[in-house]
Amino acid sequence: MRVVTTRLPAAVLWDMDGTLVDTERYWMAAEEELVESFGGRWTHEDALGLVGSGLWEAAVVFQSAGVDLDADTIVARLTARVQEQLAGHGVPWRPGARELLEALREASVPTALVTMSVRSMADDVVRAIPFRAFDVLVTGDAVQHAKPHPGPYLKAAKELGVDVRECVAIEDSPAGLTSAWASGAVTVGVPNILALDEAPAHVLWPTLEGRSVADVAALLDHREAHA
Structure with a gap:
C-alpha cells in the first residue's frame, strides 16, 4: 500500500490580537x-x-x-x-487557536508570534499558555516597519532560520494578511471583526476550531496547485 505524506511547513507564524486571542x-x-x-x-x-x-x-x-x-x-x-x-x-482565546498551536508544537513544527503589540503584552499572553508555545516573538516595538509592511514576517522567518515561502501565516485582519502575503508566506485568513473577502489570503477559514496539523500542512500543496 502506498503511503502519501504531506510535508510539514517550515514554521507557522501566528498573529496575536484577534487571531490567537480575542483582545x-x-x-x-x-x-x-x-x-x-x-x-x-x-x-x-x-x-x-x-x-x-x-x-x-x-x-x-x-x-x-x-x-x-x-x-x-x-x-x-x-x-x-x-x-x-x-x-x-483573563486571556480570551479564539476558538480552536490554542488547540491548533499545541498540536503544531507536538508535531515539532517551529512557531513564531508576529504581533504589533509590544513585547511586555506579548509576554503576558505567552505566559498564560501552559506549554512552550513559540520559538520566536516578533513584536511591534522591535520592528522598523509595522504591518502591512512584510518586514515583521520576514524578520520572524529570518530569526527561525527558515524560508518564509515554506511558512504558513495565520491572520485576522487585512493589514496582517497583506504583510504576510507580501513576505511570501502562505496566508490563512480567519475573520474576527473584519471581513477578509478582499484581503490577500490563500485560503479563508471561518474558524480554527477543529483544524489539524494536516490541514495546515496541506496549504503548501494548495498554494502550488493554484499558482
Whole structure:
C-alpha cells in the first residue's frame, strides 16, 4: 500500500490580537477611554480602521483626534489598559487557536508570534499558555516597519532560520494578511471583526476550531496547485 505524506511547513507564524486571542474589544475600549479623556469622540468605525495597524502608526491617528500626548506615551497608556483588562478578565482565546498551536508544537513544527503589540503584552499572553508555545516573538516595538509592511514576517522567518515561502501565516485582519502575503508566506485568513473577502489570503477559514496539523500542512500543496 502506498503511503502519501504531506510535508510539514517550515514554521507557522501566528498573529496575536484577534487571531490567537480575542483582545480586539480590549483595545477598542482602551482607545475610546483615551480619546474621550481628552474630550474627543471615538466611534466603533474609527476603531475598526485601526485593526491590525502598528501602535506607533495608530498613535498619530489618536493625536489627530485630540490626544495631547507623544506617541510613546500613547502606546504605553493603551498597552497598560489592555494589560489591566487581561489581568482582570483573563486571556480570551479564539476558538480552536490554542488547540491548533499545541498540536503544531507536538508535531515539532517551529512557531513564531508576529504581533504589533509590544513585547511586555506579548509576554503576558505567552505566559498564560501552559506549554512552550513559540520559538520566536516578533513584536511591534522591535520592528522598523509595522504591518502591512512584510518586514515583521520576514524578520520572524529570518530569526527561525527558515524560508518564509515554506511558512504558513495565520491572520485576522487585512493589514496582517497583506504583510504576510507580501513576505511570501502562505496566508490563512480567519475573520474576527473584519471581513477578509478582499484581503490577500490563500485560503479563508471561518474558524480554527477543529483544524489539524494536516490541514495546515496541506496549504503548501494548495498554494502550488493554484499558482
